[in-house]
Amino acid sequence: MSQPKEEKAAKIPKGIKFLFGGGAGMAATIFVQPLDLVKNRMQLSGEGGKSKEHKTSLHAIRSIMKNEGLRGMYTGLSAGLLRQATYTTTRLGIYTTLFEMFSKDDKPPNFMMKAGIGITAGAIGAFVGTPAEISLIRMTADGRLPVNERRGYKNVFNALSRIVQEEGVLTLWRGCIPTVGRAMVVNAAQLASYSQAKQLLCDTGYFHDGLVLHFCASMISGLITTAASMPVDIAKTRIQNMRIIDGKPEYSGAFDVLSKTIRKEGFFSLWKGFTPYYARLGPHTVLTFIFLEQLNNFYNVYVLHNENAASGL
Template sequence: MSGQTSVPNGIKFFIGGVSGMAATCFVQPLDLIKNRMQLSGSKTSTFTVISSILKNEGIFALYSGLSAGLLRQATYTTTRLGIYTWLFEYASQEGQPSFLVKAGIGMAAGCVGAFVGTPAEVALIRMTADGRLRIADRRNYKNVFDALFRIIKEEGLFTLWRGAIPTMGRAMVVNAAQLASYSQAKQVLLDTGYLKEGINLHFASSMISGLVTTAASMPVDIAKTRIQNMKTIDGKPEFKGAIDVLTKVVRYEGLFALWKGFIPYYARLGPHTVLTFIFLEQMTAAYKTNFS
């Protein structure tokens, strides 16, 4: 974007976080459906999950955990953007960074952002999963802050970072896969002449990138989801770690269960990227028009 330097870094981070939050308002139902499918120990489908939610919980249940989704964007996206911008500017002091350096910066930024965003992620997983449980087993968090305070009170502070390692691993995979596949898809579409620079190109590239990223990151994502939702029974957690989750999923549910929730995950990833980009561009343009 031309004139990007006229926007202070603090404003860039703020706009990035708000853009991610705005996009989440549109895709939150897909996040909920994906989480429900990943937590299901049996074979299920997107249609079955949606039908069950609408029948048993009502249409507004599709937005369960929205406050946690918004806090996750406020922490994860803002931190990731801040770290990426800082590292990219540092690496650019001696010229344009190579593709591998950009990928490394993206992975590092995603890793740090994921660590900061893990508490909101834990709350999100639990809040979106609550409706599938029996009434007696539900946690019934009122909102994300109630969830965070209760987790600290009932399970200890460090429970907020349960599943942090697979969450950080997922973020590194997502950032590396997104960066490589988005850049490549955009270049191929431009070279073939089917699309020109603009929102249609960004949308198509995002959807192709989303397909690659979804396939690459879902096994790590399902491990993260189940670890963050697990309960400790008689002092023993359900899973020992990410490898234990993946081993049990493959053993009891089959290899392809590692990609359970693929459709809603993919349907969320591409549009969320596009919507974030649209909001980012519009708010940046508005800032330049009104405050620069």
């Protein structure tokens, strides 16, 4: 006699996976928003051949605190939260869904398959999240400008409505190509390296599933992702922050940004802001994955009553 269907192990519904992904990213952003602000200011420092505004991350922090106060460190938080609600909800939801789809006999996909899943999830998530990303870049960059040149967005929804009114709806997807490109690099590196690092650490026999394992795997993933994604992140940041001067944009595309940056500021300027970028991406990666793993575990144990279920990452 065949087993009743209800005995089959229940799994986390896809809608809940998307919700947990976005919730984990938003929770992490509350902690790391000041680092995102510093990273963006560092990447824009020296743009257009101007003297560098911020030589180090500490110099940037001191300048922001002096000129804008403690509250200024959280400039753009509403945009950061909306970005996570759109981008991270989509990318982690798609990644965990595809990860489960391509896992066979409780064995996770190989590294190349993980990377491919990450690229797919990142590209779709980035497209969805580009409007919030543009708002975030502009809001965090505003404080570095003279008062008469600032855009002065009140919050992310004010930013979105004004961008549409003043520059047209398509401006919300300005820089979409480098944004999608960055997300493909970030997700291939971040999601695949996190899954792989967790698997390799477990294989050593010194680590067991829990916070210590999640923390170590996240830090490894954050370092790899930072090194791989910074050049395309700088291109994205500068394109999304650029102005139209006399009817002509400052940059024609990502390659134009990279070539001008290398020519005027040097090759290693492509990794300008590495410290705040990693300081932001490392903890954000750690917190996002820890929150996501804990949410998944909570749902498995207390809702599905399945203590042996895998996290899906």
